[in-house]
Amino acid sequence: MRLSAVLPLCALLTLTQQRPCFTSGSPHLGFQAESPERCTCDVVSSEKAFPHQKLAALQKDASGCNSNVTPGQAFEMESLLLGLERRLPQLEKDVGMLEKENDGELFGALSLHVIENELFEIEQLMDKLNATSLADQELAEQATQQLQDLRSDMQDLETFDTMQVVKRQQANQRLKRDLDQCRSEILPPPKPTQLPKAPCPHGQFRNISGPMVYTAGEYPGSYKFGAWGRDPKPEPGKENWHWMVILTASNVFSHYVRQYSSLSSLIVGVSTPGNVQIHPTNPTTNTIQGPNVVMYGGALYYNCYNKDAVCRFNLTTKVVTSQPLPKGTRYNSKGNFCRLDECYPYTDMDLATDESGVWVIYTTNQDFGNLVLSKVELGQQPTIGQTWHTSVYKQSATNTFVVCGVLYATRYVDEKTEEIFYSFDTVTGKENFNVGIFINKMSPNIQSLNYSPVDQMLHAYSDSKMVSYKVLFQ
Known part of the structure; x- marks a missing residue:
């Protein structure tokens, strides 16, 4: 402290060497002249x-509590409950079918095998549900105690708010x-705002469940690449049918599709009516190339052999x-999906279905390898409709699919x-690189x-196995 600033104040108190002088009030300021040329100031706070x-x-404790209790845990419980909700009616239906068949021979044995598999899956779900419930209960008790401790500590900290800022807030x-x-x-309630119609009737895509169906089908371990699913617009009488395409030649080509009258038939490998051939030989003109195929309206959509x-x-x-796709489209394994250390061969084109119909996902030289999405206009002669260009590199992805135009x-x-x-939302054109939804795989690769x-x-x-997951909407 400069002498010119301190000396007038201390002079009023008859400053002497080695004798402190204090002012009244709190905190106390003590001024002490250590020498004729130096004065020190001591601050003593009563707070x-x-x-x-x-x-x-x-x-830190509050942050840890937030990280321990996450929405994902609630989704896990919801997924398990959805799994039971789907399996129990199916089990009841299959038991009724067994009672009708009950011929003691082939059909009865097949139905018993299906019921045995379903009971085993239900037992696994119940075990997971019990374990999850116990873990959630223990976590809830810990979180309750931690919150009570945090509340008590925060009340103690409020005593330091001497100016009562928090209380006033x-x-x-x-x-x-x-x-x-x-x-x-007093005022009348405002009229509700007319919100624009949501593009998806189910709501917003939030998460997916754990595996709901897991089967090796009728060719366990034989064909690594393929596809399966249901027709979103089936022919009358085929509402419950499933289809499967397996790449039988070099894990690249196929020339037929198999259909199953129910999920149970697919699990036990009873196909009706067997192979529906596109062409007697394979591969040849207009047969299947690559695993990314779909069925819609009783027709199979796929990448034509040796064509873009x-x-x-x-x-x-x-x-x-x-x-044909636009000029410059990459094909014949030049625009594949890839993982860290390898690519999935002949995945240049990915066909997809959603509530509105069929889509094709591919890439072109003009787009420098980025994903391109086009609507396939339906009819006896398919045509390419509206097209969207994205900014995500195709080889940085392993797969694509479409839900409600997204x-x-x-x-x-x-x-x-x-x-x-x-x-990528086709309605708004908005991209999101941080979706953050995880799929629990049953095998390392999803073809x-x-x-x-x-x-x-x-x-x-997935590596010759067929797996399905429930899409969870908000």
Whole structure:
């Protein structure tokens, strides 16, 4: 402290060397002249020091509580309950079918095998549900105790608010709430705003369940690449039918599709009517190339053999029609889906279905390898309709699918997890690179992935196994 500033104040108190002089009030300021040329000032506060370390510890505990209790845990419980909700009616239906068949021979044995598998899956779900319930109960008890401790500590910290800033803020909030309530009682309620119609009748895509169906089908371990699912617009009498396409030649080509009258028939491998051939030889013109195929309206849509085109095979008339994609489209394994250390061969084109019909996802030289999405206009002769260009590189994704006009892309995380990381809304044109929905895989790779709007299921063909997941909407 400069002598010129201190000396007039201390002179009033008859400053002497080695004798402190104090002013009244709190905190106390003591001025002491150590020498004729130097004066020191001591500050003595009557208030307690604020416990900054305690506040930091409380903030850390609150953050830990938030990270421990997450929405994902609620989704896990919801997924398990959805699994039971789907399986129990199916079990009842299959038991009724067994009672009708009951011939003691082939059909009865098949139905018993299906029921045995369903009971085993239900038992697994019940075990997971019990374990999840116990874990959630223990977590709830810990969180309750932690919140009580946090509340007590926060009340202690409020004693340091000597100027009552926090109390005034709380009082202002109560007054504002009472004022709003008073206004709502006096003024007539405003008319509800007419919100625009949601593009998806189910709501917003929030998450997916754990595996609901897991089967090796009739060719366990034999064909690594393929696809399966349901027809979103089936022919009359085929509402419960499922279809499957397996790549029988070099894990690249196929020339037939198999159909099953029910999910149970697919699990035990009883196909009706067996192979529906596109062409007697394989591969040849207009047969299937790559695993990303779909069925819609009794027709199979796929990448034509050795062409940058979409083929449509009518299963009733056995007629194949095709539509070329834009010039510069990459095909013949030049624009594949990829994971960290390898690519999935001949996945240049991915066909997808949703509530509105059929889509094709591909890439072109003009787009420098980024994903391109086009609507396939339906009819005996398919045509390419409106097209959208995205900014996500195709080889950074492992698969794509479409839900309610929104394109989603996945990427490989590890052998047990796939992440839905990207979305593109065709209505708004908005992209999201941080979707953050995870798929629990039953095998390391997912060769094809397709959404079924009939039952809101996501069908995956994973290293020769067929797996399905329930799509959870808000």
